[in-house]
Amino acid sequence: MRGIPSPATAAGIGTGVILLAAALGFGRVDLAVAGALLVVAAASAMSARRGVGARLRVERDPVRRDGDGRTVEVPARIDMTVPEAEALVLTTTAPGRRTRRTVVAGPIAEVPVRVRTVHSGDQDLLTVDALAVGRDGAWTLGLGPGQTVRARIDPHARALRDLPLPRVPSGLTGAHDAPRPGDGGEFRDIHPFAPGDRLQRIDWKATARLGRRPGDLYVRRTLATSDIDVALVLDDGDDLTGVLGDWVRGDPGAGVPTSMDVAREAAWSLATAYLDRADQVSFQVLSRLSSAVPRGSGARHRERLRSAIAVVTAQQRMVRSRTPIVPASALVVLLSTFLDDEPVRLAGLWRAGGHRVVAVDVLPQLRTERLRREETAASRIVLGARADRLADVRAMGADVLVWDAEPGARAAALRAMTRQRRRG
């Protein structure tokens, strides 16, 4: 690969020769010196190698998460080596952003770059192209093909204190109280001693208080503990920002999170919180049920879930989709934008099957500025239908959690869901 000579050299030499000829014709020494200077300058800038052995390399460093958790910073390093190049024109393009050009000194340049993004999942963060320029612009060389800074950005896990639980925990052991008597749970009742009760369970104070005849013994019974099944079902039919104008124009809105970003964050936060309590978590995506992660717990399962959630992207949903199968008596967490009827149908099916359903609304906070009148009217219709769907979901007995809300509001909603179960 060799650079293309620029006409600047020919222009310089040609002008120099004209000046030399004029100097000879008119006997002017200043023109002679200027002409000779131009010829020397143009000729000395020429190069036979013209960037042979040029190299462009982009290396990415580990992703760093900002204080707010939602924004990540991806450091990268652009290495360019072009022998005999005087300047290197670096062209960087971030998705949804203006192309930027930066001219740096050659022939070797190491340029640190930092890309900030609010998105998660597989992201093409930056495309880098470079052009080498010889001395005084004598030649140019494109360092194609362009290199792309790619990263798989794990979703952020928000800390959740209160978590909704299914009506009846069905596991054999775990961190939650089961309704049946057993070991490990909270106090249940005082009960007359029966064959099979352990002697160490005899409550002597209760026996002294309640015993009527010699030989009456009372035992202190506790509740059993149980883990729960949580089925995370992610509706990947849409990927929308909260900027309503973007919906019309199809602009991905590079600087603001999309519904898939919110869904990934919600799914990973809930999965982490339930796994921390040693519960069984499964994960399914509506458009690709074959890629489901079956129920499980533990460190290895956590990594499997993390990679499964991080790679989810919006997909066209099948016309006839199979209903995701969830474990019996599992808590079903349905993450969706509720912009179509399918999630409502699924919530109804699961409610009819006796599952507790938590519908997580993953649509980002809406921004309605700079909308035309017809766009405003259209958005009202779409959002009205969405509000009706969410009302239907509530009417079925499902809980609705708006994820992209103030952290306090989200925590309060989760706490309210937890109390509902205790009351019920």
Next chain:
Amino acid sequence: MTRDRDVRIAVGRTVPLWTLRAAGVVVSAASFFLIPVPYAILVVVLAAIGAVVPATFTTWAAIAVLALAQLGQPLDARASLFLVIVHLLHVIGGLQLALPWTGRLQVRALVSPARRWLTLQVPAQVLLVLALLARGLPLHGLLPAGAVAVATAVGIVAMVVLVRVLAARR
């Protein structure tokens, strides 16, 4: 450092790339000190066209107009300024042909062209001063015109070789 909200490129101090083109026009404006106003205006206009559309090569046309207009002026110390303008216009013209119009220019990227400019400009200025001093001496007839032309050509080739060797050592 160039920065926007999401992409930060750390390259040290930079200036907008258009300043390079503006510099070409500013340099050409120095021709008002050398040649009559109508010619100077023509030089500036040609340099400005060359800055906006470098592919027209009017930057070098501006050099030619400046040199030819210089023929009507007496030969004096202002010839040094003439050399400076001609050389700067050539360097800026070459760079603006290769570099884009928009973007940022690392200030350090100008060091190498400036160093090479000085490497050529200083000997040229010395040569010009010597030539101006030798003007009054009775050298006419000492060397034939053909010999002067050959000596100039040899000098140019020697200078090219010298500059390239110096550049290769760096």
